[in-house]
Amino acid sequence: MLRALTPLQARLLAVLFAAFCLWCGVQSMAPAPDVAVTSASYTDIQLYQDIAEKVRTGTPYHQAARDLQTAHDYPTQPFVTVRLPTLAHMAAALGWKALQGILVGVLLLAVIRWYRIAAKQSPGEALGAAVLTLAGGAMVTQPGLIAMHDFWAGVLTCAAMTFRGTKRWPFAILLAGAALIIRELALPFALLALVFALWERRRGEAIGWAVLIALFGVVMLLHAQAVHAVVLPTDKQSAPWTGLLGITGVLRGLTDTSVLGMLPPPLAYGLIPLALLGWTAAPRGFATFGLLYCLGIAAMIALFSRPDNFYWACLLQPHWFIGFAFLPRALRALAHAMLARRPAAL
Numbered sequence: 001m002l003r004a005l006t007p008l009q010a011r012l013l014a015v016l017f018a019a020f021c022l023w024c025g026v027q028s029m030a031p032a033p034d035v036a037v038t039s040a041s042y043t044d045i046q047l048y049q050d051i052a053e054k055v056r057t058g059t060p061y062h063q064a065a066r067d068l069q070t071a072h073d074y075p076t077q078p079f080v081t082v083r084l085p086t087l088a089h090m091a092a093a094l095g096w097k098a099l100q101g102i103l104v105g106v107l108l109l110a111v112i113r114w115y116r117i118a119a120k121q122s123p124g125e126a127l128g129a130a131v132l133t134l135a136g137g138a139m140v141t142q143p144g145l146i147a148m149h150d151f152w153a154g155v156l157t158c159a160a161m162t163f164r165g166t167k168r169w170p171f172a173i174l175l176a177g178a179a180l181i182i183r184e185l186a187l188p189f190a191l192l193a194l195v196f197a198l199w200e201r202r203r204g205e206a207i208g209w210a211v212l213i214a215l216f217g218v219v220m221l222l223h224a225q226a227v228h229a230v231v232l233p234t235d236k237q238s239a240p241w242t243g244l245l246g247i248t249g250v251l252r253g254l255t256d257t258s259v260l261g262m263l264p265p266p267l268a269y270g271l272i273p274l275a276l277l278g279w280t281a282a283p284r285g286f287a288t289f290g291l292l293y294c295l296g297i298a299a300m301i302a303l304f305s306r307p308d309n310f311y312w313a314c315l316l317q318p319h320w321f322i323g324f325a326f327l328p329r330a331l332r333a334l335a336h337a338m339l340a341r342r343p344a345a346l
Contacts, residue, residue, distance in 0.1 A: 136318020
């Protein structure tokens with residue numbers, strides 16, 4: 001992408017990107033917005049673990065979710081405030097430790113796949129992609145975070161991305177489908193994959209994505225009916241998803257939900273945009289998709305998430321980190337474009 005720029009365009013892009021990174025670093029000093037909490041001691045993770053325990057002891061999922069959410073002053077309206085039952089049923093049947101093993105397995109699959117994809121460009125990038133995929137999913141080492149639905153969706157779609165547009169596209173649909181029935185916010189990934197399949201005239205894959213999205217619609221309809229059957233009109237309504245947190249909200253979310261939180265905030269915030277530049281130099285067939293996915297989810301967070309929806313950033317883990325693996329190639333391409341000489345006119 002970058003080598004096609006004229007020297008003037010490349011220099012302008014370099015200046016703008018440098019200024020943007022500096023601006024992002026400064027945003028780390030902005031005061032954090034107030035987060036509405038239902039309890040100082042009761043967390044979302046505890047809620048999901050308690051729901052799974054009630055399901056394990058025989059309580060129907062939607063009744064268990066409604067009872068616990070109202071008991072701890074969580075909203076149950078609209079119906080999407082009650083998570084899909086998939087993860088709770090899995091935890092009730094297998095236990096959280098087994099689920100952690102499954103998620104680690106999916107992450108390792110993504111690591112291997114990204115290694116092989118990046119190896120087509122260079123061994124160094126292959127190693128970088130593997131390490132950074134692992135770093136982006138490092139939260140799998142925290143047992144409590146296995147209860148976070150968004151993190152499952154992020155890891156599953158990261159693995160799905162490696163199969164999309166290849167001869168093994170059914171695996172992409174299978175992994176993305178698993179993400180969807182755990183967290184409905186994985187829908188943008190499936191929609192983007194459908195658009196790309198149609199644009200690239202991969203008819204079979206396009207049909208597969210369309211069928212998956214249609215089935216997801218049926219699942220959500222059944223879920224909505226089940227929630228409405230147990231929720232009372234007096235139950236708490238959720239605050240609107242109109243947080244308008246802007247770019248700062250994206251930066252804060254990506255830092256707080258990843259190993260970037262170990263760095264000084266100005267450095268972490270300033271580094272984050274560089275992953276987007278790296279995605280422009282990713283292997284053919286993955287660069288545009290990865291860049292658009294990251295930008296799309298970032299825009300969703302910036303426009304719609306509230307301060308207490310910081311976990312939406314998990315949808316970008318480890319996708320965002322993968323962009324850093326291709327950053328050296330992107331910087332070389334940008335430098336080449338900046339210094340390129342045009343042949344003199346005759």
